[in-house]
Structure formats: C-alpha cells, structure tokens
C-alpha cells in the first residue's frame with residue numbers, strides 16, 4: 001500500500017483544502033457523486049473506499065501508525081467540508097468512526113493489531129448494535145445479555161435499527177453483563193462480534209423510503225471468546241459515551257441543509273419560483289438559516305481548534321440542523337404543486353431533483369443520534385441547569 | 389377524538405360510518421395499499437367493485453340518474469371515514485369528480501351509459517382535465533366531420549391504465565366541449581405516487597370522437613367543471629380531516645403503550661403538548677369541512693366556494709403536519725415502511741397536493757373574497 005505518510009497538519013489550510021479536493025475529484029468515481037441513496041452499501045462504494053484506503057485518506061482522525069491521517073480539528077473540518085461539497089457518497093463508516101476510535105482508546109494492543117488494518121483494508125465492515133426494541137431513547141435499559149461460560153461469552157437477545165447490518169460482517173455490540181448492577185448503566189459491556197457466527201440472524205427492515213438501510217439482528221446462544229471484550233467488563237456505557245467525543249459536532253455540521261438548499265434552489269429556478277415574491281421571502285429565511293448555522297458551527301469549531309472540549313451545548317447544532325433540513329425539504333414540495341404526489345424524482349431543467357427522497361429522509365435525523373426531545377432534555381439540565 | 393359533527397336525525401351518517409368500518413375489515417386500507425403498490429397498478433379492482441356494491445360511487449349523483457341523490461354532508465362523512473381507514477382508491481376523482489361532470493352534462497345516451505357504468509363500477513371513467521402545471525385546461529381540438537379531433541396531453545390522470553373512458557376538456561377555437569374518449573385511443577405513461585399508486589400522463593394524437601360523445605358545450609362546461617372541482621376539493625378535505633384525526637389517534641395509542649425510562653412516553657409533558665397541538669389541528673380541519681358543508685346548503689355560491697377553499701387548505705395542512713409529528717413521536721418505528729403511520733402521512737401529502745396546495749388555495753380565497 002502506497003500510503004502517504006505526511007504531516008498534513010503542517011500544510012497551510014488552503015493548500016490542504018485544494019490538495020484534498022483535487023484528490024477527491026480524481027479518485028471518487030463520477031457516478032457516485034450526489035447519490036440518491038443516503039447509506040450506500042459497501043459493495044456500491046467499494047472503489048472509492050479502496051482509493052481512500054490506498055492513499056491513506058480513509059481514517060482522518062486515526063494516528064498515522066495505523067494508517068490514519070491524524071488530522072487536527074481544523075483540517076478534519078476541511079476534510080468533511082470538501083467531501084460534502086463535491087457530493088462524495090457516505091461510505092460505511094462505523095469501523096472508521098466508531099470501532100476504530102474505541103479500540104484506539106480502550107483496545108488491547110492485540111485488538112488494535114488485529115482489527116485496525118482490517119478496517120482500513122475494507123475486509124471488516126462494521127455496524128453499531130446499540131438500540132433494542134424496548135430500548136431506544138432509554139438505551140441504558142437494554143437487555144441483550146452476555147453470560148460468561150468458561151472462556152466464552154454466550155449472547156442472547158435482539159438489536160434493532162442497526163444501520164447496514166445486512167452488508168456488514170462485524171457488529172459493535174452493547175450487551176448486559178451484570179443484571180444485578182445498582183444502576184442499569186453499570187452492567188453494560190462492549191463486545192466485538194462477527195455477524196457470520198452461528199445463532200446470528202439479520203433481517204433488513206425497509207424504511208419510509210422503501211430502502212433497507214437498517215436491520216434487526218437476533219442473537220441466539222451466540223458464542224464469542226472473552227477476548228471479544230473491549231475495555232473492562234461492565235464499563236461499556238462509559239466507553240460508548242466517551243467515544244462520541246468531538247465527533248458530536250458533526251451531527252450539527254451544516255452539510256445536509258446546505259445540500260438540500262442547493263437542490264431547492266435548482267428546483268425553484270427550473271420552476272420559475274423566484275418570480276414569486278412569497279417564495280423568495282421564504283427562501284431568504286431558509287438561506288439565512290443555513291448561513292447562520294454556519295456561523296454557529298464555527299463558534300463550536302473554534303473551541304475545538306483552540307484545543308478545548310465541547311460541552312453539552314454543542315447539541316444545539318443538531319437541533320437546528322435537523323429541523324432546518326426538514327423545513328427546506330418541506331419547501332421543495334410546496335413549490336411543485338400537483339407534482340408533490342409523485343414518489344419519484346422531479347425534473348428540473350436537465351437535472352433530476354430527489355425532492356421526495358430528501359423530504360422522507362429528513363424525518364430521520366431528528367430521531368437518531370439522540371432524538372431532539374432527548375437533546376432538549378439534556379440541554380435544559382446540563383446547559384440551563386433548570387430545576388427538576 | 390376529532391370527528392366531523394353533524395346532526396344525524398335519520399341515522400344516514402351513522403350508517404355510512406358503520407359501512408366503511410365493516411368494509412375496512414374486508415379490505416384493510418394499509419394492507420391493500422401495500423398490495424397495490426407491490427403490483428404496480430393504479431386501481432385495486434376488487435376494492436373498487438366492493439365500493440360500487442356498497443353504493444358509494446353514485447352517492448351524490450341525483451336519484452333520477454340512478455344515484456343515491458345524497459348531499460355534501462353524506463359525501464364528507466364517507467370520505468372522512470375512508471381517510472380514517474386509509475382506503476386509498478381514487479374515489480374522489482373517479483366517482484366525485486366524474487360523477488359531478490356527468491350529472492351536469494346534457495341528457496344523452498352516452499351520458500346515461502357512462503353514468504350507469506360509473507355507478508355500478510362496470511366502467512372506470514376518469515377525468516383527464518389537468519395541464520402539466522396542475523391547472524384545469526382544455527386540449528386543442530378541431531372539428532372533424534360532425535365530431536372533433538383531439539391532439540394534446542392531460543396530466544395527473546387517476547387510474548389512467550385501468551380506465552375505460554376519459555372525460556376530456558376540448559377547445560375548438562374559442563369554444564369548450566366536454567367529451568368522452570375511449571381510453572384505448574390514448575397513449576399512457578405513468579409515474580408512481582407517494583400513496584402506492586400511479587398517476588398517468590395521457591396523450592391524444594389526432595384522436596377523433598363522434599358528436600355522440602360530446603357531453604356538454606360552451607358555458608355549461610365551465611359550470612360543470614366548477615361544480616366538479618368544488619365537490620372534489622371538499623371530498624379531499626374531508627378525507628384529509630379523517631386522516632389527521634386517525635394519525636392523532638394512532639399516535640396517542642402508540643405513545644401510551646410505548647414505555648421508556650419506566651413510563652409510557654405519553655406521560656412526558658413535551659409529548660403531551662405536541663399531541664394537544666395535533667388534536668387541535670385535526671379538530672380545526674373537521675370544523676372547516678363541516679362549515680363548508682353548511683355553507684353549501686345555503687344560497688350563496690361565493691360563501692360556499694370560500695368555505696371549500698378554506699377547508700381544503702386547513703385539512704391539507706393538518707393531515708400533513710399531524711402526520712409528520714406522528715412519525716416523529718413513533719421514533720425509528722415511524723421511519724419504517726412496516727408501520728402504518730408513514731402511509732397515512734404519505735397519503736396526506738398526495739391528497740394535499742391534488743387540486744391545489746394550501747398556499748394556492750389561500751391566495752384564491754383572498755382574491756375571491758376581495759373581488760367585488
């Protein structure tokens with residue numbers, strides 16, 4: 001592998017931006033740009049994934065010794081921005097964004113040596129097994145259990161809403177290892193589990209857009225060796241929370257609303273909506289909401305750049321972002337009149353706009369990553385310190 | 389829970405509601421919608437036959453023409469009930485719109501043939517009267533022998549592939565005519581709709597129809613169209629009021645049994661407030677439809693038109709926003725295709741976009757109200 005070992009952080013920001021943008025233009029296949037699918041499967045974006053891996057661009061935050069770029073927050077922001085601006089597809093990134101950082105912080109040397117290269121090579125595709133039918137917002141109540149039996153854990157239970165489990169081969173699993181713990185948070189552990197084991201069943205669940213992005217995953221006496229444990233037993237909750245770290249800011253990055261707004265603009269131009277002062281007024285509101293989200297994002301990004309830690313207040317970005325995304329897609333339907341009855345894409349000059357796809361998709365981000373109500377609850381307590 | 393409230397002295401409205409409830413046990417709305425979507429068809433023939441048998445297709449067609457001769461209240465109660473059950477065959481277009489056009493047409497043999505077929509379900513008669521921008525617009529035509537020759541397109545045609553006959557607006561020089569055109573003479577292309585059906589674009593290239601197929605001419609055409617649009621908008625409004633009400637009910641049921649943090653999530657105050665707002669939206673939608681029905685019974689056409697515009701806008705907004713909130717309150721479950729709530733929201737968006745979105749209707753309301 002001709003991995004580029006360079007000190008990216010030493011490069012001036014604008015030079016890095018130009019460099020990475022050109023690299024993406026050359027290495028992301030044209031047909032993958034602005035994909036209709038929000039969560040393409042590994043097989044669909046394999047070429048791009050391997051180009052990223054080949055040149056050492058797959059894992060922006062990992063240390064270079066594990067094939068990462070070790071970008072500082074500013075450079076990472078540029079990396080994310082250019083990716084979104086060019087319309088490069090999302091790759092199955094649970095290995096890069098979740099399992100990788102977890103192992104880097106809490107994994108044994110052996111786990112790091114075994115797993116990290118396989119993430120980089122694409123051999124292991126990971127998914128995130130946290131939510132259960134009875135445990136969504138109240139994740140700590142989860143019941144999927146792992147019981148010690150000699151040198152093994154025996155896993156029983158069910159996960160649900162597991163994004164891309166049907167095209168992953170490993171799952172990062174939260175399990176209950178102590179049913180007697182004083183607080184439910186205290187009896188949870190993290191296990192690394194291959195999905196190909198006997199007793200594991202994966203069933204895709206078609207979503208509102210009729211795409212099978214998430215799945216149910218069943219565990220029936222599934223055996224894994226105790227070496228599958230990450231960190232210490234019963235410390236899984238703390239681990240899982242810590243890993244989120246500064247990645248939380250990206251739940252609020254303006255990229256999704258920016259993209260939706262750009263689609264709205266193309267659609268509106270094609271339909272002559274800019275001749276309608278009422279539309280222009282509504283568009284202006286949305287435009288400035290996107291613009292101001294950028295300013296608010298910068299306010300938090302600066303904290304990171306200055307080496308600080310993000311507080312619970314960063315969730316304000318996620319709220320504004322997800323609700324703005326919804327308002328923009330609602331406006332798309334409002335300007336197409338009778339055509340909002342169709343399920344397929346809409347013509348706008350010589351391009352097609354996936355207005356309905358975006359409208360339906362925009363329901364999801366307000367639910368996942370901690371629903372907007374849960375975020376408001378947290379901020380009411382942790383930011384405003386309201387009583388109760 | 390929200391419902392349209394009318395006096396029901398002879399019990400007709402109650403009977404209609406009961407008959408829809410019974411119908412829905414035979415043909416569960418969401419299930420049939422999914423089946424139709426999977427089949428890629430634009431009409432569920434079995435459901436349609438059932439509707440004909442129930443006597444719903446000719447509900448508001450005058451008795452002397454073979455219909456049940458009932459009024460706007462009965463139609464609204466029926467449509468509301470269909471909305472609640474997510475029974476999604478295009479009754480508003482194939483029965484209400486076409487029925488109104490034909491009822492207003494001249495008493496010819498052709499009119500009788502079409503209306504009889506419409507009522508007993510043996511003929512699918514679909515209006516093909518909209519332009520690409522959704523407005524009601526005639527197709528270019530010229531005189532041909534004693535008949536006329538059509539060349540042009542109609543858009544947003546319901547059940548285009550299943551239809552036997554299209555009702556088409558034709559413009560010959562400056563005069564309009566309403567004609568019936570055999571579906572077989574048109575070229576049809578379809579696109580999938582949000583509510584698991586298909587809408588057609590219907591093209592006629594030099595199709596000739598005889599004089600016997602001319603159903604109305606001149607000013608009578610405008611009157612018929614106006615009547616058809618108004619009744620259909622009202623039926624859609626009622627259907628959406630029913631959808632909004634049911635969306636709320638489903639959400640109240642779901643959040644009352646879904647437990648997180650040791651209690652039903654409906655016990656959290658934020659959710660309670662949201663559901664109260666959803667309830668208010670549904671109540672207002674129902675009240676707006678009732679108001680429109682009452683205005684229609686008075687002798688003031690302008691007041692009736694205003695009330696219908698208001699009702700369609702109000703019920704449309706309500707059914708769509710209540711649906712969106714309902715999905716959110718279901719969490720990830722609401723984001724699945726398996727859960728019915730998403731289908732209610734999609735159906736609401738589709739109906740809300742038919743024959744005028746709320747903003748356009750509100751502008752039409754204000755323009756009409758201000759016109760001297």
Ligand SMILES: Cc1cc2nc3c(=O)[nH]c(=O)nc-3n(C[C@H](O)[C@H](O)[C@H](O)COP(=O)(O)OP(=O)(O)OC[C@H]3O[C@@H](n4cnc5c(N)ncnc54)[C@H](O)[C@@H]3O)c2cc1C
Nearest residue numbers: 128130131136137161162163368371373656716717719720
């Ligand atoms: C597209 C998508 C992808 C996902 N991918 C994954 C994945 O890969 N892995 C994974 O583990 N999970 C995944 N999830 C699951 C996600 O984390 C959960 O949906 C989320 O935690 C909410 O849980 P729930 O769906 O059970 O909703 P519930 O917790 O049942 O909530 C239902 C409603 O009640 C509200 N509510 C709940 N509690 C409170 C409260 N205390 N106060 C006020 N309101 C409250 C919520 O805001 C919501 O509106 C995904 C979800 C979606 C939609």
